[in-house]
């Protein structure tokens with residue numbers, strides 16, 4: 001992890017982030033989903049510009065190359081991109097609610113180097129600093145091994161059919 005740098009994403013990063021997410025969604029879900037499910041998953045994944053505007057979205061770089069991105073949220077939406085239905089920008093109450101971990105993507109050329117782990121550390125520290133005591137997320141099948149390795153427990157399995165073919169997801173939680 002030593003040679004990974006992190007910073008908050010800005011709106012200038014958006015085109016590069018969209019390109020990275022596209023590659024991660026297409027390539028890294030192949031061991032877990034069939035082609036129709038990957039196509040369907042686009043409706044429930046991708047960029048959420050609200051996180052960038054909120055200053056809660058991180059970019060990870062290695063030697064100037066974009067290696068990954070991901071963030072957290074103090075808002076109610078649990079998962080999904082700008083195009084997903086059912087979003088809720090209501091602010092969460094740190095004394096009652098779990099902060100959200102959102103939109104984690106690693107560039108396919110930078111997997112298994114601790115990018116995801118670093119983003120989770122950054123998210124958990126930032127959420128803790130705002131008084132949250134729990135974090136929650138909706139994991140893709142590609143994300144489950146990372147979250148398990150980082151102490152998240154499965155709470156519920158769901159199928160999301162908004163994009164067509166049903167996409168399996170697991171709601172997971174961690175106490176900070």
Ligand SMILES: CC(C)(COP(=O)(O)OP(=O)(O)OC[C@H]1O[C@@H](n2cnc3c(N)ncnc32)[C@H](O)[C@@H]1OP(=O)(O)O)[C@@H](O)C(=O)NCCC(=O)NCCS
Pocket residue numbers: 024025028029068103104105106107110111112113114115116117118138139140141142143144145146147149
């Ligand atoms: C999920 C994702 C972000 C993981 O990124 P990553 O940077 O490769 O993860 P890390 O290198 O930090 O992995 C940390 C640990 O998680 C586990 N892990 C991560 N990916 C794994 C995989 N594909 N298979 C098995 N274990 C895995 C391992 O324990 C790993 O530690 P190790 O490499 O020392 O064995 C990446 O695969 C991705 O972008 N997937 C497609 C998009 C997606 O579905 N995002 C999740 C949305 S909820």
